[in-house]
Amino acid sequence: MNFNKKNLEDAVSENIISLEQSEKLIEFLNKQPNATPKFDFTHVLYYIGGMIAIGAMTLFMNLGWESFGGIGILFISLFYGAVGLKLTNIFKSKGLAIPAGICGTFVIALTPLAVYGLQHALGVWPDESVYREYHRYIKWHWLYMELSTLAVGAIIAWKYKYPFLIMPIAVTLWYLTMDVAVMINGGDYSWELRKLVSMYTGLLMIALAFWVDIRSHNKADYSFWIYLFGVIAFWGGMSLQHSDSELSKFIYFSINIFMIFAGVLIVRRVFVVFGAIGCSGYIGHLASNIFKDSWLFPITLTLLGLFVIYLGVLWQKNESLITTKARSFLPVALRELLESKHA
Incomplete structure (x- = not known):
């Protein structure tokens, strides 16, 4: 049950708690790290920043990245992933659950890009499609990217246990079923x-x-x-x-x-x-x-x-x-x- 300062003031007026107790409780609660998402300016900034970073490497990825080639895309993705994990651990150690969860989610969201780069580097990419189409079209060969994302997501969610980490896993499950259905149906879109x-x-x-x-x-x-x-x-x-x-x-x-x-x-x-x-x-x-x-x-x-x-x-x-x-x-x-x- 959520309560606010007005609830505490009402409790004081009903002599349930004293004014001094209510002030100490408010002071104590204000010092606690915010582990639960809520609609305030700090959390809005957290999520805006996180979604910009995640969107940059997923929905808003442009064709310019194709010039790096498979090896380049793979190593850049791994570097970004390492930075994301480092930030996750730093925020976790400081008790900042929301930014820690967002950074962990960023790492999961990078997985399809890394797998895409690896497949290109190994020369096993099957057609002329590019990564930016992953979030727009249904294709059977996205399966490797999706299964890898689910695996990485499960590991990170198990290790860090932040609710926001489930978001890319849920999206990927949706993508996966679409692609599997089309593959089973012989490519019928x-x-x-x-x-x-x-x-x-x-x-x-x-x-x-x-x-x-x-x-x-x-x-x-x-x-x-x-x-x-x-x-x-x-x-x-x-x-x-x-x-x-x-x-x-x-x-x-x-x-x-x-x-x-x-x-x-x-x-x-x-x-x-x-x-x-x-x-x-x-x-x-x-x-x-x-x-x-x-x-x-x-x-x-x-x-x-x-x-x-x-x-x-x-x-x-x-x-x-x-x-x-x-x-x-x-x-x-x-x-x-x-x-x-x-x-």
Whole structure:
């Protein structure tokens, strides 16, 4: 549970703690290293700097680097990686978890470039494609780069255990499934295939994230990035499916409703956000196509909205009783996860 200075002032006014105790607590907390990401200027600078550095070696890599040749790219990548690991260790020793995690992530993000350079140096690169296409197109021979990234990412994440290190691993898992599906399908790059693979990959990533969440909820949020890219992959692939069946569209709406409730239950906003977007899209479809000439439709929606608000009031009154009873039927591990989320 998060609290701020106002909460402490309220506690003082209620004689729960003394003014002196609150001042000493604030002083103590201000001296602690910030290990949890939060929205302040320091952390914004950390992440802006980190994403610029990571983006420079991934998304924004230009063709000028090809002039270094395979050996040059490999050694430059290894040098950058060594610097990144050194900075990771320095920040770790100073208790600066956020910059340490960002520098470790930078090292993982360098892995595809290093493998690309190695393959060119060994003369085994199979076509005329260049590294900058790695983040844009699906090709079977990206597999070596992706598998190497997963291996390096697993080692660094195991050694340093910073949640942000999971981000490039989650992205790479998404890339990998796309490339494997195309390879198995004999090089078919059809849009329909990509949508299906994205949807089922997303489901697998969500399941993985949930497992990680249960295992590590009392340590750190290692599942955040897997949830994020899993939901994006699943929801994106599902939303891009085409169907003329109103039943299919209603099932899509129902899945989005379920995502909202699941997101609230496990306190994952990404489910709520994408679920809400999906529900809005379905209601827009009803308004634009099914009930476009009906004067009753807006009135019905208004009444439905007011009913949902009323349900919220009832839930607030009985939340503790309902929650306690419902959780009593759950497995211990899941119950502990939910209790930690709502503590």
